[in-house]
Amino acid sequence: MTVTTRFLVELKTAAEAAKVAEGSFRRDAAVRIAALEQERAFAFRRLNLMQAIAGAMASAEIEEIAVASAFATLRTRLGWNSDSEARSEVIARFGQVVLAMFRAPDEEESASNVPEALAGFERWYAETRGSPFWLLFEHQIPDTPRVDF
Template sequence: MMPAAEKLVTDFEAAAEAARDAEALLRKSMAEEIARAERRRAFAFRRARLIRLLVAGATGAETEEAALAQQSRVICADLGFSVDNPAHVEILDRLEPVGKAVWQCVCTTDDQMDAATANDALHNFEAWFENARGQSFYVLFERPAPKTPLVDF
């Protein structure tokens, strides 16, 4: 092959390899961004689930104390917590301001009530949990499916 033709082929091959490398880098970057978006989505739904649990615990309670006790029972049942476990008790205690704010929302008849207090309390709880435990509170909602024995018919 003539030197000019060889250079032409080499240049196009280099351009093709550069495009391949750029595509691989973009795919890696997009995969990481998708993983972050998946995590945000999962935690947003878990956050909504937590608030639903707290609302369910507060609904129908006559007093704030009764609401907080029922909210603790609901959280314990859902997350498999035990009041005999000091770590679980600490989490429940730290979650109490969120429960109080939710109780206030449950008690109000104002449809326009601002949920900022509950949101702020939840963010404070989440920050405490992450600082204390080194992970998001919402990983506690991840439960691996139990292994079931294979049955051969």
């Protein structure tokens, strides 16, 4: 093998290694971007839902009305027009979050219970359902055929 041939082989090896490194980086970056994208989407879904529930509960003077208002908002946001055993279980578990929110203004230590209650609900949902709660908000809009007359 001549010096020139060896040199060209080394350049080719270096080029292939750079190509592999770039491909690996791009795959890792795509995975990280997807994770950050989901994290952002869930954060905004969390914010939007909790703002809506807080708004629904704002005028309630008694716990029962606050809970009913919060549950109605949750059902509406999820598009749940009917109940099932699974849905009822989710709503009942979410009740802990609602109660923590309702009781927070009255008790100083309860304010820290709201994030804990929400995190606990999210953990429970993920463990029992095998997916994050916030995926429920990914409503697929079916394609509607367009008909011209």
